[in-house]
Amino acid sequence: MELGPIDRLSDRPPFRQIADHLRAAIDAGQLRPGDRLPSEAELKQHYGVARMTARQAIQELRSEGQVVAEHGRGVFVRQVPPVRRLASDRFARAHREAGKAAFLAEAEKSGFHPSVDQIEVTRTEAPAAVRERLRLDSGLVLSRSRRYFADDRPVELAVSYLPLAIAEGTAIAENNTGPGGLYARLEDAGHTLDRFVEEVTARMPTTEERRRLELQAGVPVLVVIRTAYDTAGTPVEVCSTVKAAPAFVLEYDFKAR
Amino acid sequence: MELGPIDRLSDRPPFRQIADHLRAAIDAGQLRPGDRLPSEAELKQHYGVARMTARQAIQELRSEGQVVAEHGRGVFVRQVPPVRRLASDRFARAHREAGKAAFLAEAEKSGFHPSVDQIEVTRTEAPAAVRERLRLDSGLVLSRSRRYFADDRPVELAVSYLPLAIAEGTAIAENNTGPGGLYARLEDAGHTLDRFVEEVTARMPTTEERRRLELQAGVPVLVVIRTAYDTAGTPVEVCSTVKAAPAFVLEYDFKAR
DNA sequence: CAGTGGTCTAGACCACTAA
DNA sequence: TAGTGGTCTAGACCACTGA
Numbered sequence: 001m002e003l004g005p006i007d008r009l010s011d012r013p014p015f016r017q018i019a020d021h022l023r024a025a026i027d028a029g030q031l032r033p034g035d036r037l038p039s040e041a042e043l044k045q046h047y048g049v050a051r052m053t054a055r056q057a058i059q060e061l062r063s064e065g066q067v068v069a070e071h072g073r074g075v076f077v078r079q080v081p082p083v084r085r086l087a088s089d090r091f092a093r094a095h096r097e098a099g100k101a102a103f104l105a106e107a108e109k110s111g112f113h114p115s116v117d118q119i120e121v122t123r124t125e126a127p128a129a130v131r132e133r134l135r136l137d138s139g140l141v142l143s144r145s146r147r148y149f150a151d152d153r154p155v156e157l158a159v160s161y162l163p164l165a166i167a168e169g170t171a172i173a174e175n176n177t178g179p180g181g182l183y184a185r186l187e188d189a190g191h192t193l194d195r196f197v198e199e200v201t202a203r204m205p206t207t208e209e210r211r212r213l214e215l216q217a218g219v220p221v222l223v224v225i226r227t228a229y230d231t232a233g234t235p236v237e238v239c240s241t242v243k244a245a246p247a248f249v250l251e252y253d254f255k256a257r
Numbered sequence: 258m259e260l261g262p263i264d265r266l267s268d269r270p271p272f273r274q275i276a277d278h279l280r281a282a283i284d285a286g287q288l289r290p291g292d293r294l295p296s297e298a299e300l301k302q303h304y305g306v307a308r309m310t311a312r313q314a315i316q317e318l319r320s321e322g323q324v325v326a327e328h329g330r331g332v333f334v335r336q337v338p339p340v341r342r343l344a345s346d347r348f349a350r351a352h353r354e355a356g357k358a359a360f361l362a363e364a365e366k367s368g369f370h371p372s373v374d375q376i377e378v379t380r381t382e383a384p385a386a387v388r389e390r391l392r393l394d395s396g397l398v399l400s401r402s403r404r405y406f407a408d409d410r411p412v413e414l415a416v417s418y419l420p421l422a423i424a425e426g427t428a429i430a431e432n433n434t435g436p437g438g439l440y441a442r443l444e445d446a447g448h449t450l451d452r453f454v455e456e457v458t459a460r461m462p463t464t465e466e467r468r469r470l471e472l473q474a475g476v477p478v479l480v481v482i483r484t485a486y487d488t489a490g491t492p493v494e495v496c497s498t499v500k501a502a503p504a505f506v507l508e509y510d511f512k513a514r
Numbered sequence: 515c516a517g518t519g520g521t522c523t524a525g526a527c528c529a530c531t532a533a
Numbered sequence: 534t535a536g537t538g539g540t541c542t543a544g545a546c547c548a549c550t551g552a
Contacts, residue, residue, distance in 0.1 A: 040519070
């Protein structure tokens with residue numbers, strides 16, 4: 001690990017130059033994922049700056065999500081966690097007929113151990129964005145909230161909203177929706193699924209999301225809002241998910257019409 | 258704007274408590290988009306802390322992307338820029354036949370003024386990820402790099418890679434690809450487009466990307482890698498795009514098979 | 515225990531903005 | 534010019550980690 005000197009005459013402030021050096025070392029592979037960066041004391045010594053200046057350089061890399069600080073241990077180049085691919089065939093009827101919900105089917109394909117917790121089923125007033133997508137003027141909806149894990153790491157928060165008229169009295173309103181999951185129960189109830197629309201955005205997580213997904217600072221989330229339509233063209237479910245961005249690649253396949 | 262006092266006995270450090278207060282004020286609508294936060298001097302006065310402590314509180318909100326600092330003016334609640342919806346029919350042949358490239362067709366639909374700059378056409382060795390998707394063992398590719406604007410705001414960086422065997426000698430190798438864009442030229446050359454696969458991820462931008470997209474700190478990017486296949490099932494183009502996340506909603510429509 | 519990062523203080527000088 | 538944020542210094546005490 002060789003770091004050059006900083007240029008005190010440059011317009012670029014010292015802390016940025018130090019950040020540049022460290023970033024370059026990471027890009028060049030001199031610092032590999034999991035490696036420890038020079039400590040604040042070492043940077044202070046090497047560059048002849050105050051400790052707060054060294055800290056500021058590190059802060060820059062942290063907010064870029066390039067490194068992770070561990071109290072008492074050091075600052076480390078981020079380990080890239082295994083990525084989960086979500087292909088657009090993840091809602092294939094074949095899976096449901098085999099009794100597998102989408103997340104379980106994915107787990108099997110990608111080879112991770114799936115689990116769910118924080119399941120909450122409530123009847124609430126639908127948020128405006130949900131009402132709009134479900135084409136409801138007003139009224140209550142059933143909301144199913146849960147958190148998904150891949151190998152004991154929380155990776156996704158999801159909330160499904162369904163019109164009460166559709167969900168009430170079915171297993172969708174139970175904690176356990178049974179084999180094939182929510183979509184299998186919708187089809188049991190006569191709502192054969194025809195198409196999905198997913199709206200994908202990214203943003204920084206709220207404090208609450210960061211806590212529930214155990215995200216380091218500087219890690220964005222993918223937000224996917226999926227609307228499911230039955231063969232009559234009626235929207236029957238809106239599912240809003242917040243996913244830890246580093247853990248996912250969403251794959252979509254479409255025809256050139 | 259009323260901010261309560263901090264609890265010096267709490268485990269939660271003062272700068273976090275101050276950040277909590279400001280965040281709550283934003284969430285509650287007491288501070289609306291565009292509003293100025295209390296200045297560092299005011300926070301210092303109000304809470305009885307050192308300036309660096311007040312700064313650290315503001316830094317927290319900045320890294321969350323909630324506020325934007327403007328040198329000499331103040332710190333402001335982020336204004337949400339208008340969003341561009343990208344539907345999966347954006348590559349419809351009808352557009353190409355009307356002489357419109359995808360970005361132009363989008364612009365027309367969403368009502369913004371489109372422009373492009375930093376067009377660079379080069380012959381380079383393809384990155385491994387591109388080679389893999391183009392099913393090339395080795396060899397040069399044509400790369401078309403450019404930056405897209407919506408109403409004079411840079412919103413997207415894009416690089417297309419095509420096998421030289423396909424692109425060489427066509428207008429794809431020119432700065433101006435002509436009416437209908439690159440995909441129209443591919444079809445002229447006998448590569449009728451059949452399907453696209455898009456892989457979507459999100460991450461924090463590199464310094465270079467932040468500069469070219471003029472992004473504030475704490476704003477993530479959407480990364481979309483699109484592979485275009487012709488009717489023979491041959492991958493003919495890989496397009497890698499980096500989009501300013503707050504400016505986009507990607508929309509995908511797929512059948513429940 | 516020594517070494518690490520986390521937080522805080524009380525100053526300083528600078529560059530930018532707007533009146 | 535006064536007020537804003539940007540950067541830097543040189544200390545301090547703390548909590549966490551690992552030998």
